Amino acid sequence: MTSVIEGTFREAGVAGWLHAVDLDSGREVGVRPDESVVLASVFKVPLLVAFFRRAAAGGLDPVERAVLPPGDRVAGTTGTSVLLDEVRMSLRDLACMMITVSDNTAADAVLARVGLEHVNRALVELGLERTRVTGSASDLHASLMADAGVTDPAELWSRLAEPGMSGRLSALDPARSSHGTPRELTRLLAAIWRDEAAPPAECAQMRRMLGLQVWPHRLASGFPYDDVLVSGKTGTLLNLRNEIGVVEYPDGGRYALAVFTRARSTAATHPRADAAIGTAARLAVQELRGWATSS
Amino acid sequence: MAVNLVGHLECFVAVAEELHFGRAADRLGMAQPPLSQRIQRLEKELGTRLFDRSSRRVALTASGRLLLEEARDLLDRAGRILTVAERAGDRATLRVGIPEDLDGAVVASLIGTFRDVRPDLPLELRPALTEDHLRALADGTLDVGVLRHPCDTSGLALGPMLGEPLGALLPDGSPPAAAPELRLADLEGHDLVVPRRGNSSAALEDLLASCARHGFVPGAVHESPHPQFTLGLVLAGTAVALVPRTPAAPGTVWRPLLGAPLLRRTSCAWRAGAPPEGPIADLIDVTTRVLRTEAAMTPVPHRVVLRPSSGFLA
Numbered sequence A: 001m002t003s004v005i006e007g008t009f010r011e012a013g014v015a016g017w018l019h020a021v022d023l024d025s026g027r028e029v030g031v032r033p034d035e036s037v038v039l040a041s042v043f044k045v046p047l048l049v050a051f052f053r054r055a056a057a058g059g060l061d062p063v064e065r066a067v068l069p070p071g072d073r074v075a076g077t078t079g080t081s082v083l084l085d086e087v088r089m090s091l092r093d094l095a096c097m098m099i100t101v102s103d104n105t106a107a108d109a110v111l112a113r114v115g116l117e118h119v120n121r122a123l124v125e126l127g128l129e130r131t132r133v134t135g136s137a138s139d140l141h142a143s144l145m146a147d148a149g150v151t152d153p154a155e156l157w158s159r160l161a162e163p164g165m166s167g168r169l170s171a172l173d174p175a176r177s178s179h180g181t182p183r184e185l186t187r188l189l190a191a192i193w194r195d196e197a198a199p200p201a202e203c204a205q206m207r208r209m210l211g212l213q214v215w216p217h218r219l220a221s222g223f224p225y226d227d228v229l230v231s232g233k234t235g236t237l238l239n240l241r242n243e244i245g246v247v248e249y250p251d252g253g254r255y256a257l258a259v260f261t262r263a264r265s266t267a268a269t270h271p272r273a274d275a276a277i278g279t280a281a282r283l284a285v286q287e288l289r290g291w292a293t294s295s
Numbered sequence B: 001m002a003v004n005l006v007g008h009l010e011c012f013v014a015v016a017e018e019l020h021f022g023r024a025a026d027r028l029g030m031a032q033p034p035l036s037q038r039i040q041r042l043e044k045e046l047g048t049r050l051f052d053r054s055s056r057r058v059a060l061t062a063s064g065r066l067l068l069e070e071a072r073d074l075l076d077r078a079g080r081i082l083t084v085a086e087r088a089g090d091r092a093t094l095r096v097g098i099p100e101d102l103d104g105a106v107v108a109s110l111i112g113t114f115r116d117v118r119p120d121l122p123l124e125l126r127p128a129l130t131e132d133h134l135r136a137l138a139d140g141t142l143d144v145g146v147l148r149h150p151c152d153t154s155g156l157a158l159g160p161m162l163g164e165p166l167g168a169l170l171p172d173g174s175p176p177a178a179a180p181e182l183r184l185a186d187l188e189g190h191d192l193v194v195p196r197r198g199n200s201s202a203a204l205e206d207l208l209a210s211c212a213r214h215g216f217v218p219g220a221v222h223e224s225p226h227p228q229f230t231l232g233l234v235l236a237g238t239a240v241a242l243v244p245r246t247p248a249a250p251g252t253v254w255r256p257l258l259g260a261p262l263l264r265r266t267s268c269a270w271r272a273g274a275p276p277e278g279p280i281a282d283l284i285d286v287t288t289r290v291l292r293t294e295a296a297m298t299p300v301p302h303r304v305v306l307r308p309s310s311g312f313l314a
Helices: A002-011 A040-056 A091-100 A104-114 A116-125 A137-148 A153-159 A182-193 A200-211 A271-289 B005-018 B021-028 B032-046 B062-088 B104-117 B130-139 B201-213 B227-235 B278-293
Strands: A014-022 A028-031 A065-068 A087-090 A229-237 A240-248 A254-263 B051-053 B058-060 B094-099 B123-128 B144-149 B156-158 B162-171 B191-195 B221-224 B239-244 B252-256 B263-271
Touching (some): A014 A271, A028 A271, A040 A182, A087 A091, A091 A200, A182 A200, A200 A240, B094 B104, B094 B130, B094 B278, B162 B278, B227 B239
Antiparallel strands (some): A014 A254, A065 A087, A229 A240, B162 B239
């Protein structure tokens, strides 16, 4: 099966990494599942976990209001990042924006309140040794601009194909950016789904937010079934396209998935790469279900 | 008013739409001279000319154009009066559309059970394809239809959705036939034969999507005009058929599918609007009951997890 999954990645023109695990039986499928990969916006999931752990421990109040002043937005194409005027929102609603639409401004506001050290402490406490968050969305954007010697993302896109450019970008290097392994990320999801990442009420809130993520083009595209619940969080950074999530079948089957891709093409729009994430995930789930009674 | 206004307006609308007396007469199923006479009579009655007739062409006059919309509106309403009257009137029979291939025992039970409930009302059973029933329900010439899904149910109210598990019809002695129960994935590598009649493209698409979901992508899909042709392809080992449990013909075996992943879905349907009452309500109740008990159909559980991208107004 792993060769079929690798074929899917190859045909879509991407290098791919995958880990899939049956949350109940522990059976797993992996394609280079222990290699280090760049998280991109997937870093918002460890941040979400740390947020709710701190909230449960009384370290912060999830309904505390945050104020996002006008003119001080983090680069981004969704949510509060594109709004022009002052936004007042509770921390947990900001967390919801950062998960459901990958809102960078909301993520950085949550991170500012949670603290980067608490995010990495949560990862250590959950036994995840190879997953680390190294900075905010804003930090990542600044490093990209500085490494590329450009001032706006559009210019970076237009120069991405230049020789040596992508090698200069530390944001694309797992050794110098927020990183993890596919296997550790499915463990993180498993902890959320088993009420181990935080108390059950907090885990339920996390699952709700992940289930409300809007994007249909990656993991969800692989499961075009009305009776299957797909929860997830994407990560997108130039030619990197990722998504981690959990797929739940009506017979109770639950599968955590982590799929990371790096496209050979520097095209900004790459629907085949997006769809390959869903296809690879479905192939893995089919393998785990063994074409059982109600695949 | 002396003339049969509705009848004359039908003539007027036909001529106005065809702008040709010969074609309008064909459409109305009458000869041209009486049509011309009717138009003249209508013009006289209304006191205005409706058409300019030259030797070469027919055109609406200004009054004709003005009256055309009114005439159409009146004809629509006249049609509705007839439909409503037909529905409201006491009919001697109830008209029920059923699938052509409904099992004989089920047909008998439908008649017998309804006779017990309403001995005064004979049933008129009309076996036909679902698409024919849909048309008849829309026309008001059918009281209740037993429909196979998926189909276009706009304007209809549906009874409970019932499902019959499909199994695989295989040649006796073929490798997958060795197991008492199959997984769809065990059929991988086979072609599929489906009936041509009564299999809408939506139904076929649904079937193939469910097969693919469960690991069976047929090499080819053959459309069969007749059950004997289906049997032939199965016996020859060319293709498998996915059908409800049937007494298998000699040389073939029917095997259930593990977990019943494929269901043939059936429900009663009637025109939406006022909740059914009286004999129609009895009929819906009897039909649903008979399908459950005699045809062993069971309610289809249907869970839909709405994704944000297909949510309300998304």
